[in-house]
Amino acid sequence: MSYLTVKNVNKRFGGLKALNEVNLSVEKGTVHAIIGPNGAGKSTLLNCFVGRLMPDTGIVDFDGVSLLGLKPYEINQVGVSRVFQTPEIFGDLSLIENVMIPAFARRDGAFRMHGWEPVENERDLRLRAMDMLADVGLAPRANDVAGTLSRGDKRRLELAMCLVQQPKLLLLDEPTAGMARADTNATIDLLKGIAERGLTMVVIEHDMHVVFSLAQRISVLAQGTVIAEDSPENIKGNPKVQEAYLGGAHL
Amino acid sequence: MSATVKDNDRLLLTVFVILVLAGPIVLAPIGASYPDLLQRFAIYGVFAIGFNILFGLTGYLSFGHAAFLGVGSYAAVWMFKLLNYNVIPALVLAVVVSAVFALVIGYVSLRRSGIYFSILTLAFAQMMYNLAYSVLTPITNGETGLQVYTDDPQWLQTAGSPTTTNLFGIRMNEVFWKPEFLGFEAQFNYGYYFAAVFLILAFYIALRIFRSPFGMMLRAVKSNQNRMGYTGLNPRPYTLAAFVISGMYAGLAGGLLACMDPLAGAERMQWTASGEVVLMTILGGAGTLLGPVLGAGFIKYLEAIFSKVNETVLQDWFSFMPDWMGDALSFVISPFVGEGWHLTLGALFMAIVIFLPGGLIDGARQLGRWIGGGFGGGDRKPAHSPVPAE
Amino acid sequence: MDAIILQLLNGLDKGSAYALIALGLSLIFGTLGVVNFAHGALFMIGAFCAVTLNKLFSLSTVTIDPTKKDFLGNPLQVKTPYLESWFGDFGAGLMDWSVPLSILFSIPIMLAIGFVMERGLIKHFYKRPHADQILVTFGLAIVLQEIVKAFYGANPISTPAPDLLKGSLDFGIILGFDPNAVIYPAWRFVYFLFAAVIIGGVFAFLQFTTFGMVVRAGMADRETVGLLGINIDRRFTIMFGLAAAVAGMAGVMYAPINSPNYHMGMDFLVLSFVVVVVGGMGSLTGAVAAGFLLGILESFASMNEVKSFFQSIMLPSIDQIIIYLVAVIILLTRPRGLMGRKGVMED
Numbered sequence: 001m002s003y004l005t006v007k008n009v010n011k012r013f014g015g016l017k018a019l020n021e022v023n024l025s026v027e028k029g030t031v032h033a034i035i036g037p038n039g040a041g042k043s044t045l046l047n048c049f050v051g052r053l054m055p056d057t058g059i060v061d062f063d064g065v066s067l068l069g070l071k072p073y074e075i076n077q078v079g080v081s082r083v084f085q086t087p088e089i090f091g092d093l094s095l096i097e098n099v100m101i102p103a104f105a106r107r108d109g110a111f112r113m114h115g116w117e118p119v120e121n122e123r124d125l126r127l128r129a130m131d132m133l134a135d136v137g138l139a140p141r142a143n144d145v146a147g148t149l150s151r152g153d154k155r156r157l158e159l160a161m162c163l164v165q166q167p168k169l170l171l172l173d174e175p176t177a178g179m180a181r182a183d184t185n186a187t188i189d190l191l192k193g194i195a196e197r198g199l200t201m202v203v204i205e206h207d208m209h210v211v212f213s214l215a216q217r218i219s220v221l222a223q224g225t226v227i228a229e230d231s232p233e234n235i236k237g238n239p240k241v242q243e244a245y246l247g248g249a250h251l
Numbered sequence: 252m253s254a255t256v257k258d259n260d261r262l263l264l265t266v267f268v269i270l271v272l273a274g275p276i277v278l279a280p281i282g283a284s285y286p287d288l289l290q291r292f293a294i295y296g297v298f299a300i301g302f303n304i305l306f307g308l309t310g311y312l313s314f315g316h317a318a319f320l321g322v323g324s325y326a327a328v329w330m331f332k333l334l335n336y337n338v339i340p341a342l343v344l345a346v347v348v349s350a351v352f353a354l355v356i357g358y359v360s361l362r363r364s365g366i367y368f369s370i371l372t373l374a375f376a377q378m379m380y381n382l383a384y385s386v387l388t389p390i391t392n393g394e395t396g397l398q399v400y401t402d403d404p405q406w407l408q409t410a411g412s413p414t415t416t417n418l419f420g421i422r423m424n425e426v427f428w429k430p431e432f433l434g435f436e437a438q439f440n441y442g443y444y445f446a447a448v449f450l451i452l453a454f455y456i457a458l459r460i461f462r463s464p465f466g467m468m469l470r471a472v473k474s475n476q477n478r479m480g481y482t483g484l485n486p487r488p489y490t491l492a493a494f495v496i497s498g499m500y501a502g503l504a505g506g507l508l509a510c511m512d513p514l515a516g517a518e519r520m521q522w523t524a525s526g527e528v529v530l531m532t533i534l535g536g537a538g539t540l541l542g543p544v545l546g547a548g549f550i551k552y553l554e555a556i557f558s559k560v561n562e563t564v565l566q567d568w569f570s571f572m573p574d575w576m577g578d579a580l581s582f583v584i585s586p587f588v589g590e591g592w593h594l595t596l597g598a599l600f601m602a603i604v605i606f607l608p609g610g611l612i613d614g615a616r617q618l619g620r621w622i623g624g625g626f627g628g629g630d631r632k633p634a635h636s637p638v639p640a641e
Numbered sequence: 642m643d644a645i646i647l648q649l650l651n652g653l654d655k656g657s658a659y660a661l662i663a664l665g666l667s668l669i670f671g672t673l674g675v676v677n678f679a680h681g682a683l684f685m686i687g688a689f690c691a692v693t694l695n696k697l698f699s700l701s702t703v704t705i706d707p708t709k710k711d712f713l714g715n716p717l718q719v720k721t722p723y724l725e726s727w728f729g730d731f732g733a734g735l736m737d738w739s740v741p742l743s744i745l746f747s748i749p750i751m752l753a754i755g756f757v758m759e760r761g762l763i764k765h766f767y768k769r770p771h772a773d774q775i776l777v778t779f780g781l782a783i784v785l786q787e788i789v790k791a792f793y794g795a796n797p798i799s800t801p802a803p804d805l806l807k808g809s810l811d812f813g814i815i816l817g818f819d820p821n822a823v824i825y826p827a828w829r830f831v832y833f834l835f836a837a838v839i840i841g842g843v844f845a846f847l848q849f850t851t852f853g854m855v856v857r858a859g860m861a862d863r864e865t866v867g868l869l870g871i872n873i874d875r876r877f878t879i880m881f882g883l884a885a886a887v888a889g890m891a892g893v894m895y896a897p898i899n900s901p902n903y904h905m906g907m908d909f910l911v912l913s914f915v916v917v918v919v920g921g922m923g924s925l926t927g928a929v930a931a932g933f934l935l936g937i938l939e940s941f942a943s944m945n946e947v948k949s950f951f952q953s954i955m956l957p958s959i960d961q962i963i964i965y966l967v968a969v970i971i972l973l974t975r976p977r978g979l980m981g982r983k984g985v986m987e988d
Contacts, residue, residue, distance in 0.1 A: 050481060076483030088481060090474040093467070101471050104464055105483035113492060114464035120256065122464065161482065312772045314779075359969055362976060366676045366771050367922070370914045371972070377911045378965035386958045522907060526779055533776065586791045594791065597783025604777040605765075 003028040003200055004049075004169060009058030011044060011224075018044045019055065020224040026169075026217075031191075031201045033215035035208075037244060040221040042204045043085055046171055049202075050082050051075050062169060073110050079168030081161075083175050085204075087154035089161065091147030095138055098146050099129035099160050106165040132164040133157075135190060137183075152179035156187065163194065170194075172203045176210055188213050212236075220244065260458060263540065267454055271447050279435040281552070286426060286440040287511075288555050292548045293446035294507045297453045299531040299543035301500020304457060305493045306529070307538035308466060310473035312369045314525050315356070315376030319349040319498040321383060321520030323505025325390070328397045328515045335408040336399075336416045338423065338445070338510040342503065349502020350495055352379075357494035361487060364476070376525055383517040396516035416510050418445060423510055442511050449507060450544075453500060458540060460496070469493050501528075523593070530596070534603050536610025545611055550596075557595055560588035646812065647823045648940045654829040654898060656936020657836030658684075661891035662913040663920065663928035664840060665884035671860040671923050672880045675763055676771065678778040681910025682785040683885050686754065687892025688901035689789055690747035692798050695739040698724055738803045743893045748886055755885025759878050782907065790903040797900035802828040828897050835894050839887060840929055847925075856880055860923070915968045921981025931979060935964050 006024035010017070018041045026032045034042050047053040048060060051072040060067045067075050081102075090098050103125045108114070120126070133139045136156040141149070146157060155178060162170055175191070176184040188210055195201060195214065205211045211218065211232070218235045220228040222244040228235060235241055270277060274292070275284045283289070302316055326348040327341035334340055360371040383391040391397055399405075416423045423442035430437055460466045468489050471479050479486045509515055518524070527550065535546030569577030587595045607614050662684055669677050701720035709717040724732030735742065762781065766774045801807065810830055812823035847853035859873045892901075899905065916935055920927030941947060943960035951959035971978065 071485070072477075072480035073483050073485045076481055082481055084481075088475060088478040090471050090478060092474040093470060097467055097471075101467065101479075101484070102482045104468075110483060110485040111488040115460050115466070115492075116463055118257070118459075118462040119464050119467055120462075165483070310772070312775060314775075359973065362972065366775065367918065369676075369772075369775055370918055373911055374915050374918075374965050374968060378962050381961040381965075386961050522911065523783070526783070529776065529779075586788075591787060591791060593783060594787035597780050597787055600780030600783065601762075601777055604773055604780060608769075608773060 002026065003063060004202065005059065005061040006045075007059040007061075009045070009048060009055045009060065011041075011048065011053065011055050018224050019048070022058070022221070022224070022226055024219055024226065024229070026200060026202055028200055029198045030216045031195050031203060031214045033203045033205060033211045033218045034221055035205065035211060035218060036221035039223075041224040042221055043173055044224075045221070046082065046173055046202070046204060049075070049171060050080065073105075076105070076165075076167075077110055080171065081163075081165050081167035081169075082171040083155065083158045083162055083173060085173040085177070087151065087158045089146050089154055089158055091145070093146055094143050095133060095146050095149075095157060096126070096129055096142040098157055099132050099164050100125055102161045102165045103129055129164060132160045135163070136160045137186060150178075152183055155179065156183070159187070159190075168200065170199055170201045172201060172205075174204055174206060176205070176207055184210065256462070260462065264455060264458060267541070267544075268451055271451055272444075274443065274447065275437040275439050276432050279432045279437040282435070283552055283555070284432075284435065284437040286424070286438055286443055288551065289438075289440075289443040290446050290507075290511045291551045291555075293443060293450040294504050294511070295528075295531065295547040295551055296450050296544040297446075297507065298501055298504035298528055299535070299547040300450075300453050300457050301497040301504070302528045303497075303532050303537060303539075303543040304460060304469075304500070305497035306532055307543070308461070308469035308473060309490050309493050311361070311364065311490060311494070312529070313360075313372040313494070313497075314369050314522065314529070315360075315372035315374075315379075316497065316501050316528055317520050317522070317524035318356070318376040318379040319353055319501035320505040320508070320524065320528075321379065321515065321517065322352050323349045323502030324509045324515035324519055325383070325397055325505075326502070327506040327509035328399065328513055331399050331405075331416070331509070331513050332397075332403040333406060335405050335412055336414065336513070337407070337412075338416050338418050341416075341510060342506040345502045345506025345509070346499050347502075349505065350499045353495045353498025353502075354491070357491050357498065361490050361494060373522060373525070376520060376522060380517055380520045380522075383520055391515070391517065394517070396514055398514050416513055445510070446507050449503060453503070454540070454544065461540060465489070465492070526600070527596070530600050530603070533608070533610055534599075536612035539610065539612045542610050542612045549611070553595070553599075554592060557588045557592045643819070643823050644944070647825070648944055649937055650812065650823070650825045650830075651943075652937030652940030653833040653933070654936075655939060656933035657833050658891055658895055658909060658932075659913055659916045659936050660929045660932025661836055661839060662888055662909055663916040663932045664843060664925060665888045666913055666917050667920075667923065667925050667928040668843075668880055668884045668887075670917070671925070672856060672877045673759075673763065673767065675766065675774050676778070677763070678775055678910065679758070679782040679785060680778075680884070680888055681906035681908075681913065682782045683751065683754065683888035683906070684892040684895075684909055685786060685789065685901065685903065685906030687747055687751060687889030688800075688896045688905065689793060689892075690750055690889065691740050691743040691800050691893045691896035692793065692901055694743040694746050695736075695800050698722065698736045698739045700724075702726065737805075740800060740802055740893065740897055743896075744890055747889045747893045751886040751889030752882045754889075755882035756878060758885070759881040763881065764878075782910070786903045786906055793903065795903060797902040799900040800896040802831075802897035806831055832894050832898060836891070839890060843883070843887065844925070852876060852879075912964060915964055919968050919971050919978055921978030924978070924980040927978060927980030935967065938967060939964055 002025040004024070004026040006022060009019050009022040011019040022041075022045060024032075024045075034045065036042055044053065048055045049067060051067070051070055051074070054068065062078060062080060065078055067078070067080070070078070090101065093101075097119075100119070100122070107125065130139060130142060133142055136159055138153060138157060138160065146154070149157060155175060159175060172191075176187050179187065184207070191201070191214055201214075203211070203214060215232055218230065218232055219226050220235065220238075220241045227244060228238050228241050230238065271293070274289055278284045278289065283292075298316075298320060302313070306312055323345035326345040330341035330344050356372070356375045360368055360375065363371060385393060413420065413422050418441070421441050423445060424440065426438050426440040428439035468479075468484065471484070472486050472490055476486050505519070508519070531546035531550050532543045533546070534549060535544065536542030566577065566581060569580050572580070585591070587598075603610070662680060665683075666677060666680050669675060669680070699722050701722045704719050704721065706717045706719045711717045722732065722736060724735055726732070728735070758781070762777065763774075766777055806827045808827050809824045810827050811820055812825050814820050847857055855873070856876055859877070912935070913932075916931045917928050919935065920929070920931030939960055942963040948959060
């Protein structure tokens, strides 16, 4: 049963065809990686899932709901969270606030007027946010201003912001870019742990180490088209895929 | 940590209440202890606190908030005309009417952000000004301004009730105590304390909002509106709520102005008045709790001093100097004082934005850090330079 | 029909002023990315350039003619302008034509003010938030208008057009209607022609010169042009000066239509902002088109027939607010304005 279904999605930017008849089918409870050379249209595709871009034609269904035409916040409320390629965080707010805000959004919906009781009185949410920060290894910096973090730390913070929402589908756009090796491994372990609990993920990644340690299924995108979709083992041996990557260099 | 924040806030609130209640004494040494000026401190303090909830938290720079001030004044004077001089119904109507206006104007203006939003609010305010000045003359009495006439209905006015604004018989303009204090005269009147109660209330509500999840969401709007959307939050109702709340604060301030002097005129809605509240807020420090009140006091105090000074006063000041020197000095200063107060205001505006974008509170903090002490005031967040909502 | 033509014409002069100011605003915004709240003040300074030249030209010697008495019975004071006593009829002609001559006088002044403003103030705000840019130019606008007020006082100063152009044109005859059906003041028509020339000049400059090409490229994508190694900043300074000169000339020529006062800049600025927003931020054509459109609309709204209709639905003086109403409607239906491009000042 397909959880996220993408059918015949096309997107043009002026004369450039960024996405060409893209099809994708993500099973519930699996990690699905999208790989491909730079400019293949991977981020464009993800943008079509979260309401940042509207495909020209095609279908994007998640859990029986069409995501097309929904506003970003509506898509999130359906249960889709995303980590961006350039971290989107609340740079002026503290880390703990950064994580509490998504927690509020999950609990209270898109808008609720909580204008009287102080934030501190929300002990449960605070604890959950602290736990989440601890999971990504940022607990000691909970009260720092998020804008002062390094790029890798911002990415981990953003991951915490997504995970605290316990999404049904997590979209990750290069979740480990800009991280040191040790942090990358820690993040892989974290994501593996979450995947084992049954969270469905779509991952864009350049780092093949990350891809092969996480994904059960891989789609290869080149010049806006899906040229292969298969299990990691078969993708490794696929000559078309090797062709797409710099004239057949081995993965 | 939560305990210390709460304790800090309690201390901040206590100090604030004491300073406001002791206003006539505290301000006596700088010659500001007379009812008219004290009331203006309190009222414009309310105005600026409300403006700060919008601008300081969400970063949406409204250039039209004087419109709500004016609406509040008109509504209040209408209550005086229709019922009687009791201030309570006047204030209630002022707040309600300004909330309605803020809802409509906010709904339209908040469809855009950044510069567009500023321009839209400016255009709305100018439209309201034109409406008040000429189009809706039957309601606003146009150029003359709205005031109470003897042939107004005043249905609830009885033979014994006062013919000036009052709170169930307590006259706003009555001075009840006039002590000498350190050689300065301090004047205590009911009007100031009436306004002061609202100032304290306004400050307390703002404090609650700042510390609440709602306040946190507003700061999130300012910080990154895109992320808010991807986080499942709809920024628009949050900003609209902030806009309406700040509009109600402005309406309350406008109503209070009418309570002190039962008049309302279109000039209260002009773009200069909208600009003034922006200046008050950034001068004190946008996004800080105390900043706007300080800024409002500072501007109104300067206004009171500068507008009073004229050629004769200047010559008096410089009489101890040789004539040519005194003449030269008055020549340099005179464009800035009296009628020229607006020139000072404009120059001050530029100076603050250029040299002190974080406002007085931030400046004091920097100075404190420079000296090496832990001076910090009660605010938790450092005052950043105002960032527009984008 | 003739009434409609008349209102069209009536809308042209105000529309021209809106279009000229909005054009400058859009140029500055498009190139420098700065919203200039002091742009109206430049228009006002332009108008006061005309006032100044007019006053300079009319400097007079006062002689007393003992043979004549004024109405109080005192000896009559006769003022003889220096220009007249020095150059005779030519001097009188100079005085008469002081407003058009002020254009020559205003261009260097406006360019200088523009350069000083950009280099001395605006330059330092490119990297600051938009709110700071708005606030600092807003402060500057107040300062400029208060300075003018300190020198020239608060009252409007009438500044006449040349005698030759003071009369009216009978468009009724020109267009084949009855004589006197469409009477239009000559100077207003001159103003429209003048605006058309300036607008055409600015567009031609941007379209056909290398300089203009680079500026247009910079408006579309500043970073890329910067990467090409072209010194875009210096060109943008020049554009700022140009925009200031356009606003100034618009003000000079407007002086005979409405006697200049110190707050005319802000009055026009607010409306010009509305024009820019309606036209679409970042679109020069949009700004010009919307300027004329709103000017004409305003003039139609001031027709008696229209006014009395709106009066009957409780909206007297609809002409005072029509522009704002239209702007609100357009923004509700087309949030980007009439010709706005996607991606300009978007969230």
